[in-house]
Amino acid sequence: MSDAVTLDPPPLPGSLPPLLPGNPPPLPGLVRFVGPEWAYWQLRIKGAALLLVTLGIYRFWLMTDVRRFLWSNTEIAGETLEYDGLATELLLGFLFAIAILIPIYVAIALASLELDLPDYSSALGGLGLFVVFGEFARYRARRYRLTRTVFRGLRFHQDGSGWLYALYAILWWILIIASLGLAYPWAQANLQRYMMRHTSYGKLPGRFEGSGWRLFLRGMPLWLASVGPLLVAAGFVAARIDWHAFDLANPEDAKDGAFAVIGADLVGKLGTKTLVGIGIGGIAGSVLVAVLVYPVFQAIVYRWWLSGLRFGDIAVTSRLRIGQVYLIYLRYIGLVWLFMIGASIGIGVLASAIFALLSAVHIAGSQIPGRDVIGAGIGVLFYAAFALGISVMHQVLITFGLWRAAAQSAEISDAPILDTVEAKAGLSSALGEGLVDALGFGSV
Amino acid sequence: MSIAADTLMVPAAPVRGPAFYFNGVTSKRHDVIVETAANSLRIIDDDQQYVVDEWNYADLRSRSAPEGILRLGRRGEAALARLEIRDAALAAAIEVRAPALDRGGAADRRLRQRVVVLSLAAIASLVLTAIFGMPVLANKITPLIPLPMERKFGEAIDKQVRPLLDTGNRGAAFQCGTAPGEAQGRKSLDKLVRQLETAATVPYRARVEVVRRKQANAFALPGGHVYVFEGLLAKSETPDELAGVIAHEMGHVVHRDGTRAVLQSAGLSFLFGMMLGDFVGGGAVVIAAKTVLSSSYSRHAEAAADRYSVELMQKVEADPKALAAILSRIASDKDEGVALLRDHPETKERIAAINKVTVDDPPKPLLTGAEWKALKAICGSSPGDGKGDNQLKSSNQPKPSGQPKP
Numbered sequence: 001m002s003d004a005v006t007l008d009p010p011p012l013p014g015s016l017p018p019l020l021p022g023n024p025p026p027l028p029g030l031v032r033f034v035g036p037e038w039a040y041w042q043l044r045i046k047g048a049a050l051l052l053v054t055l056g057i058y059r060f061w062l063m064t065d066v067r068r069f070l071w072s073n074t075e076i077a078g079e080t081l082e083y084d085g086l087a088t089e090l091l092l093g094f095l096f097a098i099a100i101l102i103p104i105y106v107a108i109a110l111a112s113l114e115l116d117l118p119d120y121s122s123a124l125g126g127l128g129l130f131v132v133f134g135e136f137a138r139y140r141a142r143r144y145r146l147t148r149t150v151f152r153g154l155r156f157h158q159d160g161s162g163w164l165y166a167l168y169a170i171l172w173w174i175l176i177i178a179s180l181g182l183a184y185p186w187a188q189a190n191l192q193r194y195m196m197r198h199t200s201y202g203k204l205p206g207r208f209e210g211s212g213w214r215l216f217l218r219g220m221p222l223w224l225a226s227v228g229p230l231l232v233a234a235g236f237v238a239a240r241i242d243w244h245a246f247d248l249a250n251p252e253d254a255k256d257g258a259f260a261v262i263g264a265d266l267v268g269k270l271g272t273k274t275l276v277g278i279g280i281g282g283i284a285g286s287v288l289v290a291v292l293v294y295p296v297f298q299a300i301v302y303r304w305w306l307s308g309l310r311f312g313d314i315a316v317t318s319r320l321r322i323g324q325v326y327l328i329y330l331r332y333i334g335l336v337w338l339f340m341i342g343a344s345i346g347i348g349v350l351a352s353a354i355f356a357l358l359s360a361v362h363i364a365g366s367q368i369p370g371r372d373v374i375g376a377g378i379g380v381l382f383y384a385a386f387a388l389g390i391s392v393m394h395q396v397l398i399t400f401g402l403w404r405a406a407a408q409s410a411e412i413s414d415a416p417i418l419d420t421v422e423a424k425a426g427l428s429s430a431l432g433e434g435l436v437d438a439l440g441f442g443s444v
Numbered sequence: 445m446s447i448a449a450d451t452l453m454v455p456a457a458p459v460r461g462p463a464f465y466f467n468g469v470t471s472k473r474h475d476v477i478v479e480t481a482a483n484s485l486r487i488i489d490d491d492q493q494y495v496v497d498e499w500n501y502a503d504l505r506s507r508s509a510p511e512g513i514l515r516l517g518r519r520g521e522a523a524l525a526r527l528e529i530r531d532a533a534l535a536a537a538i539e540v541r542a543p544a545l546d547r548g549g550a551a552d553r554r555l556r557q558r559v560v561v562l563s564l565a566a567i568a569s570l571v572l573t574a575i576f577g578m579p580v581l582a583n584k585i586t587p588l589i590p591l592p593m594e595r596k597f598g599e600a601i602d603k604q605v606r607p608l609l610d611t612g613n614r615g616a617a618f619q620c621g622t623a624p625g626e627a628q629g630r631k632s633l634d635k636l637v638r639q640l641e642t643a644a645t646v647p648y649r650a651r652v653e654v655v656r657r658k659q660a661n662a663f664a665l666p667g668g669h670v671y672v673f674e675g676l677l678a679k680s681e682t683p684d685e686l687a688g689v690i691a692h693e694m695g696h697v698v699h700r701d702g703t704r705a706v707l708q709s710a711g712l713s714f715l716f717g718m719m720l721g722d723f724v725g726g727g728a729v730v731i732a733a734k735t736v737l738s739s740s741y742s743r744h745a746e747a748a749a750d751r752y753s754v755e756l757m758q759k760v761e762a763d764p765k766a767l768a769a770i771l772s773r774i775a776s777d778k779d780e781g782v783a784l785l786r787d788h789p790e791t792k793e794r795i796a797a798i799n800k801v802t803v804d805d806p807p808k809p810l811l812t813g814a815e816w817k818a819l820k821a822i823c824g825s826s827p828g829d830g831k832g833d834n835q836l837k838s839s840n841q842p843k844p845s846g847q848p849k850p
Contacts, residue, residue, distance in 0.1 A: 034510050048723075054563035055720040055729060061559055068508040072515075079464075079473070080510050082526075087559075150507075152473060153466025153524045202471060380732040387725025421471035423523065 028077065031410040033403070035073030040400050041392075043069055048388040052381075060090040070400075071149060074407050077415040085148035093144070097137075104129065131173075135166035139195070146199060154423050160198030168194060180227065185219060186212035188301070192308065201311050202421040209315075210308025218300050222293045229285025233278045241266055295325040302406050312421075313414050320409035328405065332397040339389060347382050354378055461534035463487075465496065468523030478529065480537050485516075487527065497525070501542040514538065514547060570715050574737050578711050579744070586704045591647055594703050598667020601702075605665065609657055620654040620674060620823035629654075629822025632815040636683060639810055640691055643759040650694050654822050660774045664693040666702035674823045680770055683811040683819070687760075688753050688767030695752030701745045708741050709734070743790065750794055754801050763807040768798035 047062035064087040071083035108125055139162040146156040172187035189212035196208035245265035246258045253261045267275060299322040306318035358375070460479040465487055467474070475490040484498040499518055507526065509515035514535040516527040529535045539547055546552065610618040617623070621630030637652045650668045657673040664670045670693040672686070680686040696702060716730045750767065757764040775791045811819065 036511075050560060051723045051726070052729075054560055055567055056723045056726050057563040057566065057720065058559060059723060061556055072508040073510045075510070079528075080513070082507055082509070082515065084507065084524075150524050150526070152471040153468040153526045154471050155524065376732065377736075380728050384725035384729050387728070388723065391724035419470075419472045423469050423471075 029412045029415040030075075030077065031407050031412065032075045033073055033407040034075050034080065035069060037396070037400070037404075040069060041396055044392045044395050048392045052384055052388060060094070061087040063087070063090060067145070067148075070403060074403075076151070077412060077418055079152050079418075082150040083148055084150055085144070089144075101133075131170060132166050135169040136162040138169075139165040142195065151201065152418060152421075154202035154421060157200045157202075157424055158195070158198050160194065165191070165194060181223060182216075185215035188212070188215065188305070189308075192305065196309065200424065203424045204312040204314075204417075204421045207310045208308045209310055210304050215301070215304045218304065219297065222297050222300075225293055226286055226290040229289060230282045233282025233285075237266070237270075237275070237278060240269060242269070295329050296322050298402070299325040302402070303409070306406060306410050312417060314417050315413045317411050317413070318406065318409045319411075320406055324405045324409075325402070328398060328401040331401070332393065335397060336390060336393055339393060343386055343389060347386070351378070351382070459534055459537035461529070461531040463531070463534070464528040466524070466526045466528075467496075468521075468525040476527075478527065478534060478538075480534075480541055485527075485538060485542075499527075501538075502544060504538070504542040504545050506545050506547040516545075519544075567720070570720075571733075574712060574715055574733075575740070578708055578715075578737075579741055581711065582704045582707045582741075585707055586700050589700075589703055594700065595648065595667040597706075598665045598669055598702065601665050602667075602669050609655065609671070611657070618655055620656060623824065626822050626824060628815075628818035629820070632811055632819035633822060635815065636687055636810055636819070637690060639760050640687060640694060640756060644691075644694055644698065644756055646694055646698055650690075650697055652690055652693075656823055662689050662693055664696040664702060666697075666700065666706065668697050670694070670697070676770075676774075677820065677822070679774055680820075681773075682763075682766060683809065683816050684757070684763040684766035684807060685770040686819070687762055687810055688757055688764070689770060691753035691756040692749045692767060694756065695749035696745065698752065699745065699748055701742075701749065704745070705738070705742065709738060712737060746790075746794065747797065750798055754798060758801075760810065761805065761808040762810050763803065764801050765799055765803065768795045771795050771798075 043062075043065055047058070047065065050058040051062065064083075064085060067083040067085065071081040074081050105126075108129070111125075139160075143158040143162075146158045149156045169191060172183065172191060175183040176187055189208070189210055192208040192210060196206045199206035241262060242265050243262065246261045247253050256264075270278075299320050302325075303318045303320040306316050306320070309316040355375070458480045460477055463476050463478040465474040465476040466472070474496070476496060477488040477490065477492060479486040479488060481498070484500045485504065486498050487496045488494070489496050499516070503518045505517050505519050507515040507517045509528070512530065512532075514529040516529070516538075518525065529538070535547075539545055606618065620626060621633065633652065633654065637650060641650060646668065648668050650670055652670040652672065654672045654674060654677055658675045659673050660675040660679045662670065662672040662676050670690060672690065672693075676689065677686065680689070712734045716733060720726070720730060753767050754764040757766070771791060772795050775795075
């Protein structure tokens with residue numbers, strides 16, 4: 001690097017063409033997504049076909065292409081990001097993760113066999129390890145992606161401990177489950193604070209300023225709406241409980257226990273069918289509301305998360321609107337519906353053609369060995385192609401759609417600070433990515 | 445491309461134009477002028493006072509960037525100096541001079557083609573290993589597994605299988621022959637099994653049980669558990685038919701087919717499950733491949749168990765062809781929608797192979813008429829009439845590594 005080296009003015013022959021119009025003026029603080037959707041469709045469809053042909057081995061290359069596209073089309077204050085990770089790094093990380101996980105799986109299986117543990121203990125142990133490794137891997141994968149993200153000639157970085165993060169994440173998950181989801185805002189705020197505290201752009205330290213209370217207040221109506229039908233159903237039943245049905249003096253009652261007696265009384269009053277109906281109705285109502293308000297939830301969380309990001313004095317704000325997220329989902333549902341109709345017709349036509357061909361050969365007298373196997377194989381291929389089709393639509397319309405909407409909605413303050421950040425050395429390995437992949441919950 | 449051609453292609457007149465420059469040390473964006481010199485790209489400070497840097501054409505690499513921007517870096521450099529060119533004419537001029545730049549990604553595409561081709565080769569190699577290598581490997585490893593371990597392992601599988609099979613119907617015990625009225629049947633069964641066992645060389649006692657399930661099926665677990673379904677007993681017309689089936693299952697136990705199947709299935713999971721199929725819909729492809737392969741493994745095991753049954757039946761001087769009789773009866777059952785199974789070549793081949801045996805002496809009865817009657821009633825007064833799904837081999841019920849089929 002020789003930007004400090006001053007040479008004589010270079011020879012500038014007069015015959016040079018006039019300077020072309022200069023660079024565009026920097027855009028103050030705006031975040032944009034500049035890539036066209038069709039290019040992403042192309043990338044994903046081609047990728048799906050290659051995944052099918054290579055039985056998934058191509059995924060490391062596809063993932064790298066996808067990130068290159070998403071990163072290099074995300075523009076912050078006039079400059080786009082650059083992803084400089086390599087597919088071979090992902091492949092190596094995956095192989096490394098496999099090398100770690102196989103002995104662990106074998107050890108669990110042998111231990112449960114040798115120690116004569118009950119069946120569920122090895123399943124539980126496996127699940128526990130899966131969760132711990134999973135959270136660890138998530139953290140390390142984030143680190144890999146950040147260190148492969150170049151912006152204005154500098155990398156992002158992440159330090160901190162993946163194991164500590166996994167511990168926090170698991171404790172928070174227990175709290176979230178125990179509180180029926182009410183702890184979610186604080187869990188997110190806390191985990192994001194940990195991650196962002198250990199994130200930096202060059203030497204510019206990151207932090208997270210989103211508050212759990214704020215997310216809680218915004219999300220509370222959604223929680224109430226989703227849990228509402230269940231609460232109403234429970235309230236309706238509770239109002240009809242005769243708490244005096246249990247009589248300790250009665251020897252029959254004393255033998256059966258309070259719970260059984262009051263329960264039997266309730267069943268007698270309402271009837272089993274009504275009770276089951278109320279239960280199912282409550283659950284169905286809750287699930288339905290949860291599905292309907294999920295885009296609202298997503299919009300709120302995205303906006304809250306983006307608006308909480310800080311790098312030094314640079315603050316991010318987001319104006320992601322709920323309607324945008326609904327539109328993304330509606331478009332997906334509509335197109336998936338069309339795809340399913342089209343695919344059913346296409347598969348039907350193709351399948352009948354193939355079977356006609358097979359039976360023609362059969363009638364002609366030459367029994368094909370393994371005719372059933374061929375039929376089943378074709379069926380499985382159709383299924384895989386169909387599933388891949390749906391997955392491509394999900395990737396493009398939802399994952400990509402949300403990425404683009406979130407990027408477009410964001411803006412950064414104090415963009416001039418971006419001219420003053422210094423570089424910091426260091427890369428990280430793709431082990432986390434490999435674990436994520438080997439454990440089977442990878443994403444962009 | 446030769447150097448001579450290279451030189452020929454370079455237009456004489458240098459091209460210059462505006463660009464952004466990041467030096468990789470700070471994030472500052474420098475407005476620079478870029479000029480295509482003879483052997484290098486010259487980066488000149490905005491006010492044209494000094495040359496900031498000179499990058500050799502051979503070192504130039506294009507980096508991922510949005511449409512319309514040429515983003516340049518240098519090969520193998522630790523710092524991340526970048527040059528961003530939005531001027532199409534200048535970008536084109538640089539591309540001509542730096543053939544290794546690969547802006548269109550041709551080298552990258554070639555690499556991807558190699559990945560796809562090598563993946564296909566790897567899959568072919570895995571499939572060949574699975575078809576030819578895995579059975580050999582499993583055959584070599586199975587005898588190395590100590591019998592007590594196999595037994596323990598069988599117990600573990602048994603603990604999982606029993607609840608799956610036990611439908612708890614009619615409120616009776618899952619296992620037939622435990623109620624007081626069924627004791628005679630149990631005695632007959634024991635007599636039948638004892639005769640087979642004495643003639644055989646089973647590494648440990650075969651624990652044969654008749655259980656309450658309607659299908660005409662039987663299977664053996666590693667370690668000597670043999671389950672005969674009530675439906676199969678109902679379909680047996682002679683003691684020899686039942687004995688033939690039990691002898692077949694003992695063949696699986698002696699050959700340690702259950703353990704071998706588990707080893708093979710683990711091997712297949714390792715070959716296919718770990719590396720492959722990690723995409724939406726891929727699970728189905730892998731499961732299908734595994735099913736086809738395991739059924740090809742079990743074909744050999746079935747034939748061997750049939751041969752064992754024939755030999756054992758000859759040793760106890762019973763009718764070795766009785767197994768073929770019950771196989772074909774189950775296979776030709778018109779009640780069931782098993783047309784596919786009925787003309788299944790595998791079952792036909794098996795029956796034909798069994799029937800090849802020559803029987804010299806008339807068979808000696810294994811059980812008396814009364815004993816057989818008691819055995820038929822081992823599941824109580826209303827033995828299953830054989831209705832229900834017939835399960836022949838190649839239908840995968842019950843799943844857990846057993847050898848389903850009579």
